Amino acid sequence: MLEFIDGNTAIVRGAIYAGCNFFAGYPITPATSILLEMIKELPKLNGIAIQVEDELAAIGVCLGAATTGRKAMTATSGPGISLYSENIGLAIMGEVPLVIVDVQRMGPSTGGATKNSEGDIQFIRWVTSGGYPAIALCPIDVETCFSLTVKAFNLSEEYRTPVFILSSKELGLTRDTVDLSPCYRLPVREREYAHPDMEYLPYKFDELDDIPPYSPFGGPHILRFTTSIHDERGILTNDPEKIDRKLRHLDAKIKKAVNKIALTHLDRDQGADILIISYGMTARSVKEAVEIARKKGKKVSHLILYTLWPVPERDISLALKGIKKVIVPELNNGQYLHEISKFVAQRELIGIQRLDGNLIPPSHILAELH
């Protein structure tokens, strides 16, 4: 059964389906409709949705709620992510499950509030001091807005980490025709709690890439949560060995899971020596261009990246086999081209970068295939 809804609405529906029961946000174009829809829908399920005084408070209250056991989400655009920066660090250091939606718009700074861009790609990876990673997923249409939001909640629970959803003004506010019924069969992962009888250490891990056990405030255990560098008890530490262990763990737990987190789709054309790597709304322009090219007898393969961080290295390497020319079209100044360049060796690498707020039409991509 078909519906006519936009990406922002699909994100709300996906979050609710995944069990989100706490949302806090601040109005910002083009993410505001997520805040308003959550305020309308969550109370019907006895959930909490609140507009707060600024973005610092939005992510702050979400983090507080998450530590009591809630599945929390917040949504903003580029300028809001700038304000979230410090608290994202807290989420990474404290290993807090949280879903953060960035409905991207033209930057830098205020930029173009109503103009489209996908320019926060590198920003989202290096958004806070210290350089430690989180996970970032990137939908391409209304259906993946729903399904990747569910995936984001699941990954944030599994890896005790904030997970970003990178949408955009075009995707968020364009209504499209979609059948979401398959999405209502997606698995939902619930938070796993430490056994009440166990002696609880909030940041204990045996292997460097293990995920520490979870226990909420108000539960059977005493929980210590700190944004300072800490030991397995959650207490500030000066011990170089413990510091080294905790920080390497923050890298290791994401790195270990890179293949599990990597969501990509390879449309391989047998015998093609050209590969287009795309993400976001541009992936759809590429799909259309590829359709047209193949009708004319041109062979071309297409790799869509639904996971942007951590970089899906294995999937990219596999897709590059037999390829001589790589094209990376983006709605920014070459931010993922930068990542792909590390994989291409001697192959020809072409970037298409559109900055004026418009989408890349299939014709621009077709022009590079000759």
Place this chain on the structure above:
Amino acid sequence: MDYLIKETLPFKFCPGCSHGIILKRLDEALKTLNLPPNKVVIVSDIGCVGLSDHHFATNTFHGQHGRSITYATGIKLANPGLAVIVLIGDGGCGIGGHHLINASRRNVDLTVLVFNNFNFGMTGGEHSVTTPPDSFTTSTPAGCIERPMDICATVAVNGASFVARATAFEDSLGGIIAEAISCKGLSLLDIWEFCTAYYVSRNPINRKSFIVLSDKLNMPMGIIKKTPHRERAVPPTDRQSFITPQKEAPGGLIRKYHNNLKEKVRIILAGSAGQKVRSAASIFSRAAILSGLYAAQKDDYPITIMTGYSVAEIILHSKPILYTGIEVPDLVIIISRDGLNRIRDRLKSIKDETMIFIDDALRDQLDIEFRNSIYRIPVQDWVEAKEVGRKNLALVALGYVLNKNQLFPIDALKDAIISSAPTNIADENLKALNYWERLAIEG
């Protein structure tokens, strides 16, 4: 039981620092109230006060500077059964001042203990928002010229339930802290104390001079406000029993009609605010879906409402729509001057096959030599008809266009109207469409 963990004592604060005294009084207060430790969360801000955590046998949360109130709010809203106590310095009240104000407005049931020693201790004695005038600090070597913030007055005037001021040296401090914790709503206690490392070593201050300072700054000691009232953060619901969401997609649009689409159609509908351009485009798109097509719509409108242009782009196709941009439209519908002006530049790139429907009165505003099929639509007549009016212009224009190109039946449009709008609006829309349909049949 003891809430202070004996093994962590004595405190490692500077000699003479009053932080330790206050923490002992907090322990006293918690003992009086006998709260289960796992139901207490102490949220500590950054600064020397932030060293308090590991001394307590309760839950603890140590976050970013000034943001303690926000974490505490999230914790309390998410689990109202917890007693949430914020330990914050005068420094934290500066950087986080407006969170204090907003917590007061919401009257969240938190207890905020301000460890107010008139400077930033941890970073080396810089002045804070409460540094008294003419004080010497490391960042005010010539004496502080800023006016100090009255934290109590600020939260009191903005809606806090319990506001009090005391010094760290009062015997009754434990009792006041217990009273603050017990009082429902935002409770704040401004506790004046000594920073022996910096403030005290640079300024003449002792326990007696606190009283003089209190008078001089007109910041009285004692309970300033006690009016417990309800929280105003979220509408009251049973927050603890979250209802599991349904695992079924809600009802949608089922194909009922046929369509005559040959290939992708790209439509630009350009009008003004107040002509229901966006909702008409939405209804049209839904009608297309009811007729077995895929539709995508995006809107372009200014920040202001009720004035200026309103433009909707619609793409219709027989399969899922990939690229949603329109470089060259197949169909342009212009129903106002605002709309025309907004899309004027885009008209430069149309092709000969593009069909243009334009308000009769605007026809001569098209200043380019078109070889296109141009249809004049009687917008003014529709505006003057009471069944249509300015409000329903866009919908009637789309009906008119549909009648010309027979893309799908008018009945689909009527069906979409009924299924997508509340009854009173649907009635209005149908009336407008029926009026025009009668005209079309007659004329």
